[in-house]
Amino acid sequence: MNTNIISDKAQIGKNVTIGHFCIIEDHVIIGDNTVIKSYVELREGTVIGANCYIDSRVSSSGNCTIGNNVTVRYDSIIARGVTIGDNTYICPKMMTNNLDNNMQQIGGAAIGANVFIGTNSVLQHGITIGDNSVLGSMSFVNKDIPENEVWFGNPARFQKKNL
16 A cells, blocks of 8 residues: 655655655655655655655645755754755754745745754744854744854854854
């Protein structure tokens, strides 16, 4: 019994593992050697690089890009228009947004390469997190974070350089 719904217009790379009860829509691209756990929903236009780990209950709203060697942990939400750079680690229950106060789509967050995002963090629409930065757990990001910095809090604030 097939427990997944996978569009015939999706492109699945070599050695990809897909768990149970996943929905993979049209024009989704999944790179080689990627693991997709159970109850994952990848909407149209989601692109996932090679050697990624997408944990259970992760959802993408579509038209987003996840780089190579990225881990997205349990129950995270990747909004439309979000980009995630290579070698980034996202802890459970991170949420992104791409709507402004008038419910208009204005673009998702741009998350750089080699970034660590802590559990239960929320990234506001249109912000950028620079390469090699760290965001602490339970942080709310409402402005850009430069590269090589550590931020946390609600709202997230600069703490120190990440050397």
